[in-house]
Amino acid sequence: MDYLTGKTNKEDLDISDILEGDYEGKEVIVNGAIHKIRDMGDVAFVILRKREGLVQTVYEDGVTGISLKELQEEATVEVKGVVAKEERAPHGFEVRLREVKVLSRPTEAMPIAINKWKMNTSLETKLDLRPLSLRNVKERAKFRIQEGIIRGFRDFLHEQGFTEIHSPKIGARGAEGGANLFRLEYFHKHAVLAQSPQFYKQMMVGVFDRVFEAAPVFRAEKHNTKRHLNEYTSLDFEMGYIDSFQDIMEMETGFLQYTMELLQKEYEKELKLLDVKLPKVDEIPQVRFDEAKELVAEKYDRPIRNPYDLDPEEETLIGQYFKEEMDADFVFVTHYPSRKRPFYAMDDPANPAVTLSFDLLFHGLEITTGGQRIHDYQTLVDKIEDRGMTQEGMEQYMLIFKHGMPPHGGLGIGLERLTMKLLGEENVRETTLFPRDLSRLEP
Amino acid sequence: MDYLTGKTNKEDLDISDILEGDYEGKEVIVNGAIHKIRDMGDVAFVILRKREGLVQTVYEDGVTGISLKELQEEATVEVKGVVAKEERAPHGFEVRLREVKVLSRPTEAMPIAINKWKMNTSLETKLDLRPLSLRNVKERAKFRIQEGIIRGFRDFLHEQGFTEIHSPKIGARGAEGGANLFRLEYFHKHAVLAQSPQFYKQMMVGVFDRVFEAAPVFRAEKHNTKRHLNEYTSLDFEMGYIDSFQDIMEMETGFLQYTMELLQKEYEKELKLLDVKLPKVDEIPQVRFDEAKELVAEKYDRPIRNPYDLDPEEETLIGQYFKEEMDADFVFVTHYPSRKRPFYAMDDPANPAVTLSFDLLFHGLEITTGGQRIHDYQTLVDKIEDRGMTQEGMEQYMLIFKHGMPPHGGLGIGLERLTMKLLGEENVRETTLFPRDLSRLEP
Numbered sequence: 107m108d109y110l111t112g113k114t115n116k117e118d119l120d121i122s123d124i125l126e127g128d129y130e131g132k133e134v135i136v137n138g139a140i141h142k143i144r145d146m147g148d149v150a151f152v153i154l155r156k157r158e159g160l161v162q163t164v165y166e167d168g169v170t171g172i173s174l175k176e177l178q179e180e181a182t183v184e185v186k187g188v189v190a191k192e193e194r195a196p197h198g199f200e201v202r203l204r205e206v207k208v209l210s211r212p213t214e215a216m217p218i219a220i221n222k223w224k225m226n227t228s229l230e231t232k233l234d235l236r237p238l239s240l241r242n243v244k245e246r247a248k249f250r251i252q253e254g255i256i257r258g259f260r261d262f263l264h265e266q267g268f269t270e271i272h273s274p275k276i277g278a279r280g281a282e283g284g285a286n287l288f289r290l291e292y293f294h295k296h297a298v299l300a301q302s303p304q305f306y307k308q309m310m311v312g313v314f315d316r317v318f319e320a321a322p323v324f325r326a327e328k329h330n331t332k333r334h335l336n337e338y339t340s341l342d343f344e345m346g347y348i349d350s351f352q353d354i355m356e357m358e359t360g361f362l363q364y365t366m367e368l369l370q371k372e373y374e375k376e377l378k379l380l381d382v383k384l385p386k387v388d389e390i391p392q393v394r395f396d397e398a399k400e401l402v403a404e405k406y407d408r409p410i411r412n413p414y415d416l417d418p419e420e421e422t423l424i425g426q427y428f429k430e431e432m433d434a435d436f437v438f439v440t441h442y443p444s445r446k447r448p449f450y451a452m453d454d455p456a457n458p459a460v461t462l463s464f465d466l467l468f469h470g471l472e473i474t475t476g477g478q479r480i481h482d483y484q485t486l487v488d489k490i491e492d493r494g495m496t497q498e499g500m501e502q503y504m505l506i507f508k509h510g511m512p513p514h515g516g517l518g519i520g521l522e523r524l525t526m527k528l529l530g531e532e533n534v535r536e537t538t539l540f541p542r543d544l545s546r547l548e549p
Numbered sequence: 550m551d552y553l554t555g556k557t558n559k560e561d562l563d564i565s566d567i568l569e570g571d572y573e574g575k576e577v578i579v580n581g582a583i584h585k586i587r588d589m590g591d592v593a594f595v596i597l598r599k600r601e602g603l604v605q606t607v608y609e610d611g612v613t614g615i616s617l618k619e620l621q622e623e624a625t626v627e628v629k630g631v632v633a634k635e636e637r638a639p640h641g642f643e644v645r646l647r648e649v650k651v652l653s654r655p656t657e658a659m660p661i662a663i664n665k666w667k668m669n670t671s672l673e674t675k676l677d678l679r680p681l682s683l684r685n686v687k688e689r690a691k692f693r694i695q696e697g698i699i700r701g702f703r704d705f706l707h708e709q710g711f712t713e714i715h716s717p718k719i720g721a722r723g724a725e726g727g728a729n730l731f732r733l734e735y736f737h738k739h740a741v742l743a744q745s746p747q748f749y750k751q752m753m754v755g756v757f758d759r760v761f762e763a764a765p766v767f768r769a770e771k772h773n774t775k776r777h778l779n780e781y782t783s784l785d786f787e788m789g790y791i792d793s794f795q796d797i798m799e800m801e802t803g804f805l806q807y808t809m810e811l812l813q814k815e816y817e818k819e820l821k822l823l824d825v826k827l828p829k830v831d832e833i834p835q836v837r838f839d840e841a842k843e844l845v846a847e848k849y850d851r852p853i854r855n856p857y858d859l860d861p862e863e864e865t866l867i868g869q870y871f872k873e874e875m876d877a878d879f880v881f882v883t884h885y886p887s888r889k890r891p892f893y894a895m896d897d898p899a900n901p902a903v904t905l906s907f908d909l910l911f912h913g914l915e916i917t918t919g920g921q922r923i924h925d926y927q928t929l930v931d932k933i934e935d936r937g938m939t940q941e942g943m944e945q946y947m948l949i950f951k952h953g954m955p956p957h958g959g960l961g962i963g964l965e966r967l968t969m970k971l972l973g974e975e976n977v978r979e980t981t982l983f984p985r986d987l988s989r990l991e992p
Contacts, residue, residue, distance in 0.1 A: 547719070
């Protein structure tokens with residue numbers, strides 16, 4: 107009988123193995139995709155692409171036991187060679203090739219120059235050829251940063267006593283109702299895709315006090331803008347026993363601080379590659395919704411058109427204002443009008459026309475919506491009635507308030523938007539692996 | 550201007566704070582839901598439920614600054630009191646109440662006895678009242694264990710150089726095709742929900758060499774069994790530059806070893822509460838599909854009915870065989886017949902009727918399917934043709950093979966099934982927060 111023991115005796119080395127070990131002058135085995143071949147005559151530089159970066163290998167006629175003609179870009183190989191210091195090579199070393207084993211070969215030449223430092227390709231083409239364009243080292247670096255953000259989110263909240271949950275994405279109705287629901291047939295019943303895990307995370311506050319979820323959400327919105335997606339990854343948390351909705355904003359600030367530190371520490375290479383300067387998160391100003399409106403109207407000489415909502419241009423100007431006035435990258439805008447917030451938002455006892463809620467703007471773009479929720483059963487019943495809504499289909503949600511819920515609140519962060527602003531991108535599709543929008547359902 | 554600094558000066562303590570600090574005889578603030586009240590006359594035990602467990606607080610007439618009548622089960626409270634050693638209380642301490650602030654009150658009595666140690670309630674009722682039944686400490690403990698498994702999965706793979714990805718759940722077509730796709734309308738186009746991230750994780754192997762995803766998948770299967778769900782959380786990984794499909798099984802074994810250690814270390818309380826004995830993962834036997842069939846047929850005197858597939862009973866018997874014969878909790882069954890595996894599975898060069906694939910059985914239940922994939926373009930084209938399939942709609946998937954893919958493979962693990970077997974549960978719904986099945990779309 108053969109057994110698996112969880113141990114492998116793979117001999118191939120990664121870039122970090124070579125950098126951390128003492129391999130100069132020694133023979134190593136390295137695998138990777140041939141990213142680029144620069145043929146100099148008797149010698150050729152064969153650049154390998156590995157998950158940790160690029161490795162320069164050197165082909166020499168008569169020394170390397172294969173003909174250079176056998177090698178092509180995007181072939182995958184396992185090579186044997188000797189490590190040598192080389193200041194001009196990536197990571198300061200190169201591998202002088204002795205043997206090359208070709209593992210696989212492409213059948214066609216690349217339709218886009220993914221091995222150029224910066225691809226000169228439209229976003230449309232990049233997205234059409236997404237599985238290939240992502241092989242470009244700058245393109246893929248964006249998604250390493252994205253991984254860092256989500257790791258930061260989970261690890262920080264775990265430290266803070268939050269439990270991770272997995273709520274269903276198919277349901278009988280949406281949390282917010284409305285027109286932006288994708289509908290499907292579910293064994294002869296009508297079903298919808300979840301717009302947010304809102305109801306479920308509130309239910310779970312009654313169970314675990316503090317919960318989070320990082321999962322896809324679906325919005326059938328017909329917006330075709332640079333900041334909208336019809337499917338995105340939402341970073342959600344919900345916490346009980348809050349003293350006020352300030353606790354939620356402090357928790358988000360803590361998450362941002364933790365995450366920027368994590369990125370600085372573990373994703374330095376990618377930050378450098380993409381020339382990213384991390385934003386200031388040591389302190390984040392907060393401003394009331396109506397005050398923000400006035401500040402911007404005054405400074406930029408712009409009349410207030412709609413007192414109940416912020417239009418995208420207004421958000422941009424608020425971002426600009428706080429950058430100019432106090433060098434702030436982020437700003438919390440608080441106390442949004444009740445009529446623009448969902449029924450479960452808690453109204454401000456001091457002024458029921460506004461809610462104990464907030465948006466977080468990052469360089470003028472909303473990346474988070476959050477706030478305190480109503481936890482008292484009768485208050486919720488009254489608000490549903492006031493809005494002319496019905497409790498139908500929400501019975502199980504209402505149940506948690508009937509049976510006791512602590513004061514609580516939470517938020518949702520758009521992962522792709524946060525990544526986009528962090529990287530200084532202009533279109534959220536740049537920081538979405540395989541975006542879904544009005545016209546794009548593939549790849 | 551007010552600023553958020555990520556710091557809070559909350560005064561309330563958690564159970565671990567009290568256990569780790571020196572609080573005996575000192576006054577503390579604790580919040581929680583009133584789980585149970587045991588009225589003994591002049592004294593009452595008011596048990597609080599917190600995320601870390603139960604806390605015994607003691608109400609005394611004349612000492613506690615509130616009337617006991619003011620307190621109800623499932624009210625949420627913030628209490629002030631003095632910590633005292635008490636061997637018979639949970640965690641070995643109690644809090645003698647001075648002040649109680651009621652934060653919220655239930656409006657109705659609980660329809661199920663969630664504060665009983667073991668709820669005497671049918672699965673159906675538990676699921677109908679899921680937001681409430683999960684407040685039971687044994688019920689919720691299952692999902693802490695589930696959190697531990699997914700943490701183990703991510704943390705282990707991260708250590709092994711895997712990058713986390715987020716692939717879209719809405720797409721133009723499914724990875725496996727077939728009848729079990731949920732269909733929806735996507736802005737006047739036909740779309741489906743992802744059965745698995747298969748194509749995307751393979752695409753991403755060309756980008757990051759090693760990737761993983763832990764996300765929902767959707768299967769419109771009309772199975773109404775104890776082990777099927779129509780939406781579940783799939784733990785997927787895919788790795789390039791493998792020497793053989795043994796590498797994938799070794800990686801999974803490593804994940805299981807890492808995770809059992811994590812559970813032992815950080816989820817000991819929950820394991821004890823649920824009386825779970827962790828399975829043996831130091832070495833896991835592997836057996837060929839046809840051999841497993843024969844072993845079981847012989848030992849249990851059971852004729853082989855279908856040589857191409859394992860029926861559930863056969864899986865159970867294989868599990869039983871390996872438990873009895875070598876005290877193994879897990880067994881890898883390898884070399885499944887090609888005709889029962891998807892087109893992208895790599896056939897065994899030594900016998901093309903079988904594939905370089907495997908299932909992992911845990912106490913006789915399949916919790917993982919995996920294997921090596923075809924990486925050569927022409928081989929894939931031929932296999933698609935042999936099967937009478939078309940490449941239509943798979944153009945972008947085929948692209949990655951045209952442009953070079955390393956030898957690779959991967960697997961998918963059903964999180965809820967793994968949790969179920971680990972906890973010795975008989976129905977996968979027991980270990981699914983909000984299950985979706987043929988008849989259940991709510992809560």
